[in-house]
Amino acid sequence: xxxxxxxxxxxxxxxxxxFFPVQLIFVHIKNNPILIGIWFIILAICTRMVSEKYGVPFxxxxxxxxxxxxxISYTIIGFSIGGFIMAFNISSYxxxxxxxxFIATLSRPFIKYSLNNIFWSGTLIxxxxxxxxxxxxxxxxxxxxxTIIFLLGFLTGICIMxxxxxxxxxxTNKDVEKLSGGKYKTASRQKVKSNPIKAVLHKKVGWEKFFxxxxxxxxxxxxxxxxxxxIARSIDHYDKSMLxxxxxxxxxxxxxxxxxxxxxxxxxxxxxxxxxxxIPAGASISLIFTMFVMVTSAIHSWFRGWAPAIxxxxxxxxxxxxxxxxxxxxxxxxxxNYDNLPAQITPETIQNKLNKENYxxxxxxxxxxxxKWKIKNTIKDKKPKMVFINTTGGGMRSALWxxxxxxxxxxxxxxxxxRQTQLISGSSGGLIGLAYLRELMLREKRNEISNFHxxxxxxxxxxxxxxxxxxxxxxxxxxxxxxxxxxxxxxYRKDRGYAFEKQLNVNTRGYLNRRLSExxxxxxxxxxxxxxxxPTIVNNGKRLxxxxxxASYLSYNRDQKNIVNNYLIESLEFRRFFxxxxxxxxxxxxxxxxxxxxxxxxxIVHLPSNPExxxxxxxxxxxxxxxxxxxxxxxxxxxxxxxxxxxxxxxIRDSQKTPKTDKQEKQTFIETISVPVRTVYKNIxxxxxxxxxxxxxxxxxxxxxxxxxxxxxxxxxxxKQLSLxxxxxxxxxxxxxxxxHRADNQxxxxxxxxxxx
Numbered sequence: 001x002x003x004x005x006x007x008x009x010x011x012x013x014x015x016x017x018x019f020f021p022v023q024l025i026f027v028h029i030k031n032n033p034i035l036i037g038i039w040f041i042i043l044a045i046c047t048r049m050v051s052e053k054y055g056v057p058f059x060x061x062x063x064x065x066x067x068x069x070x071x072i073s074y075t076i077i078g079f080s081i082g083g084f085i086m087a088f089n090i091s092s093y094x095x096x097x098x099x100x101x102f103i104a105t106l107s108r109p110f111i112k113y114s115l116n117n118i119f120w121s122g123t124l125i126x127x128x129x130x131x132x133x134x135x136x137x138x139x140x141x142x143x144x145x146x147t148i149i150f151l152l153g154f155l156t157g158i159c160i161m162x163x164x165x166x167x168x169x170x171x172t173n174k175d176v177e178k179l180s181g182g183k184y185k186t187a188s189r190q191k192v193k194s195n196p197i198k199a200v201l202h203k204k205v206g207w208e209k210f211f212x213x214x215x216x217x218x219x220x221x222x223x224x225x226x227x228x229x230x231i232a233r234s235i236d237h238y239d240k241s242m243l244x245x246x247x248x249x250x251x252x253x254x255x256x257x258x259x260x261x262x263x264x265x266x267x268x269x270x271x272x273x274x275x276x277x278x279i280p281a282g283a284s285i286s287l288i289f290t291m292f293v294m295v296t297s298a299i300h301s302w303f304r305g306w307a308p309a310i311x312x313x314x315x316x317x318x319x320x321x322x323x324x325x326x327x328x329x330x331x332x333x334x335x336x337n338y339d340n341l342p343a344q345i346t347p348e349t350i351q352n353k354l355n356k357e358n359y360x361x362x363x364x365x366x367x368x369x370x371x372k373w374k375i376k377n378t379i380k381d382k383k384p385k386m387v388f389i390n391t392t393g394g395g396m397r398s399a400l401w402x403x404x405x406x407x408x409x410x411x412x413x414x415x416x417x418x419r420q421t422q423l424i425s426g427s428s429g430g431l432i433g434l435a436y437l438r439e440l441m442l443r444e445k446r447n448e449i450s451n452f453h454x455x456x457x458x459x460x461x462x463x464x465x466x467x468x469x470x471x472x473x474x475x476x477x478x479x480x481x482x483x484x485x486x487x488x489x490x491x492y493r494k495d496r497g498y499a500f501e502k503q504l505n506v507n508t509r510g511y512l513n514r515r516l517s518e519x520x521x522x523x524x525x526x527x528x529x530x531x532x533x534x535p536t537i538v539n540n541g542k543r544l545x546x547x548x549x550x551a552s553y554l555s556y557n558r559d560q561k562n563i564v565n566n567y568l569i570e571s572l573e574f575r576r577f578f579x580x581x582x583x584x585x586x587x588x589x590x591x592x593x594x595x596x597x598x599x600x601x602x603x604i605v606h607l608p609s610n611p612e613x614x615x616x617x618x619x620x621x622x623x624x625x626x627x628x629x630x631x632x633x634x635x636x637x638x639x640x641x642x643x644x645x646x647x648x649x650x651x652i653r654d655s656q657k658t659p660k661t662d663k664q665e666k667q668t669f670i671e672t673i674s675v676p677v678r679t680v681y682k683n684i685x686x687x688x689x690x691x692x693x694x695x696x697x698x699x700x701x702x703x704x705x706x707x708x709x710x711x712x713x714x715x716x717x718x719x720k721q722l723s724l725x726x727x728x729x730x731x732x733x734x735x736x737x738x739x740x741h742r743a744d745n746q747x748x749x750x751x752x753x754x755x756x757x
Contacts, residue, residue, distance in 0.1 A: 409749050423628070
């Protein structure tokens with residue numbers, strides 16, 4: 001007998017190795033890689049191993065419900081993870097139960113199975129508690145008592161979910177004793193019917209598999225209660241037909257849970273407009289994983305080893321069918337008319353609309369705006385400085401930082417900054433923040449609010465948007481999008497794009513709920529700065545210029561006498577090309593959303609054109625909107641040189657302009673082959689900075705007056721990066737607020753004050 005044989009036959013080894021919880025670990029690793037993969041993803045998120053840059057772990061670690069982090073929000077997170085744990089155990093029970101037929105002899109078989117499957121659920125719960133405790137104490141700054149209350153909420157949610165299921169399975173599951181009335185039947189000599197074991201949504205498990213010694217996993221002991229160990233009894237002396245009844249009835253009751261979850265999801269989708277139903281984003285993500293567990297486990301029960309291949313085939317089939325609107329209706333820009341003939345976008349129509357006549361007409365129109373700006377800002381014949389504000393994309397962190405930085409600077413200058421600002425441009429979150437600040441400025445001028453410098457307005461920009469979006473993803477976008485709504489007399493489908501705009505309007509007190517045309521008059525009268533929204537057209541990489549003013553000069557390239565070049569048109573003017581589709585009636589929040597369509601998080605917007613344009617995040621082409629500012633300055637350089645004392649470019653940044661060169665350390669094989677892709681993504685905005693700085697340097701050749709660039713930088717270090725998300729934790733909000741007091745930002749504010757004297 002070899003050494004390994006001696007070890008395997010020792011009593012200690014047998015107690016450990018043939019213990020039911022240990023055998024369940026092995027059976028999952030061997031037979032359920034997809035199920036374990038989903039479990040590991042949730043574990044990795046909760047422990048911040050993945051997606052921390054995008055703030056996904058914080059949706060679990062500091063959940064918000066009804067606008068605040070509370071005992072209830074943690075209870076909902078616990079309830080959702082409890083639901084995932086139950087789905088995990090049910091899927092495991094249905095797919096693996098036949099490998100352990102002794103469980104049919106136990107009282108409450110499914111509950112005993114779940115208890116012995118504690119490694120997977122226990123590890124997940126323990127990892128969450130440790131990660132959340134450390135995060136709340138050391139990063140969010142909560143007190144020990146607050147943290148304990150929050151974590152008790154999490155445990156309460158899990159207990160409620162598991163308790164409900166315990167009561168259900170305790171009442172409905174039968175065991176041998178209940179079926180026999182307390183009198184065990186010995187094995188019958190009659191032939192047992194070979195009808196398979198039924199399981200709703202799952203393949204019927206062949207009767208013979210339950211009593212096939214070759215398929216059975218050996219178990220000697222099991223957890224009878226949390227602290228009691230029982231002996232696994234042989235099934236040889238039991239009536240096989242009675243055991244079949246036990247297993248079949250337990251499978252049916254377990255699978256019923258899956259049907260209830262699907263029905264609940266459909267019900268939740270129709271209650272999406274009810275605020276109480278808008279659960280924390282982390283809970284919505286758990287719902288998605290729970291659905292995926294149920295679907296993949298059903299596939300696995302049908303196809304076993306072929307399950308990964310079948311899932312791949314289903315994904316490819318879905319990919320093919322997704323091109324048809326009945327399955328995945330395209331997202332639309334609200335307010336536009338999709339019933340009319342689409343806008344024809346051809347080289348001929350582009351040439352007809354981008355011509356010298358329109359260029360001159362639009363230039364004269366904008367000079368009228370500049371003249372009004374001049375009258376407003378000229379004091380005692382002293383030429384004023386003209387300000388251009390360029391703001392970065394970057395989700396809520398940029399929205400909040402852009403709002404706070406300019407609101408603060410404008411307040412210490414007694415309103416002079418925004419009064420002297422002619423143009424605001426940028427992308428994504430930063431543009432949303434400044435659009436809201438500009439709207440507040442307009443409402444103050446119209447005496448609708450008293451003072452837009454009040455600090456409570458900045459809190460509006462810190463409010464969560466992701467909960468609403470994630471909720472719609474889980475209960476609406478993952479299923480058929482059946483719900484619709486009307487806007488401007490047209491019907492649109494509800495999806496996460498709709499949820500984003502709806503929540504943005506709620507957060508901003510409904511102030512941004514305007515049509516594009518509503519900003520025409522206040523911009524034309526120079527009551528507020530012009531604001532350009534310029535999302536990227538996916539089809540051809542062009543920029544789409546969205547402005548209430550005619551602005552073909554931002555797209556048109558004038559012929560030069562000494563240059564012969566078949567140049568490309570870089571951008572298209574939205575109002576001019578979509579005039580017949582109701583461009584003026586576009587919801588302003590839809591324009592902002594198009595500029596903020598980060599891949600996958602938000603749906604790509606389809607426009608009524610031929611070919612159909614698809615648009616997404618402005619940051620892909622110009623994260624700061626610098627090109628708009630330079631093109632505007634170039635077009636009106638003569639007027640600006642003659643009527644101003646110079647130009648100030650304010651760049652609102654969510655990171656330092658000068659990057660540190662990373663030290664190249666030893667890399668794994670996967671890291672090595674992923675370097676090209678990672679390098680392109682990592683340096684996309686840095687590359688834009690290089691290009692922008694070159695364009696600014698070339699201004700010396702055509703602009704003779706003074707120009708200065710001032711940077712306002714968010715405290716977003718590599719060691720502690722703020723989430724690129726539509727949700728910020730309390731600590732991230734504090735970092736953003738406190739960025740105003742950074743020494744370099746205070747110097748920048750001081751410099752702006754000097755320039756605008």
